[in-house]
Amino acid sequence: MSGPLVVTANGHIQVWTIDVPHAGNAITGSDVITAFEDAVRAANAAFDGPDGVRAVILTGAGKIFSAGGNVKEMADGAGMFGVGPLAQRHAYADGIQRIPRALGRLEVPLIGAINGAAIGAGCDLATMCDIRIASEKASFAESFVQLGLIPGDGGSWFLPRAVGYERAAEMTFTGDRIDAATAAEWGLVSRVVPHEELLPEAHALAERIVKNPPHALRMAKRLLQESRTAALETTLAMAAAMQPLAHGDPEHQDRISRWRTA
16 A cells, blocks of 8 residues: 555554655645544454454654654645634644544554654654654654644643653753653653664564454553543443453453463
8 A cells, every 4th residue: 555654564463654755754744644544444444354453563764754744834834834823723623633533543552663753743643652662763852842833733642641741841842852762761662773673673562462362452452541541440440341341252262271271
């Protein structure tokens, strides 16, 4: 599948590659936004059988993960940047904000393989992943304030949950870029690997994930996501409702049988 988001499959693993070379893998174009929505919809629908999707790896083509917004369009006053404030408000809601909404609906684990610079909305896109692995060449910047802007794509929600409020505040208020080692120290990524080992490492992690039953994986992800904002009692109630479904899954019964005979 070609286009601004190239989707390839290897067994139960999909790789989504942002491929917008003329704009630094910017994610603000309507074609990119629609491609994310389509990819999420297709992955969610492919939940069973040999082609069932159990994990997704997100990365960028070339030397950059994503530059986020298209600064040239801003400078030229093109597209949504050429309309008034009220229209722009709706353009954000009906534009780039569709990406965090779509990824919030993705039912399988999403691994960010951060291959280069993740700037502005590109940094925020990285924080929308469940797990992040960084190349030694990766860097991150919540750079909106340096252009006199704020995170308009949900970064103010995702970033503090990735690094804590104080680190998120430092990144947001300065716009400074941090390197991969600092990102690992701050908890923004789980590990840093040599550049040439980034995708193999991401695939190895995905392989460990996809060995597990698909329905349990999807329910576990939903429970984790909801627990970020839910009260303990609500989370416990969700777990109590989901667990009988897991017990009733034939794959659970098969795993238990194999455990008993091991």
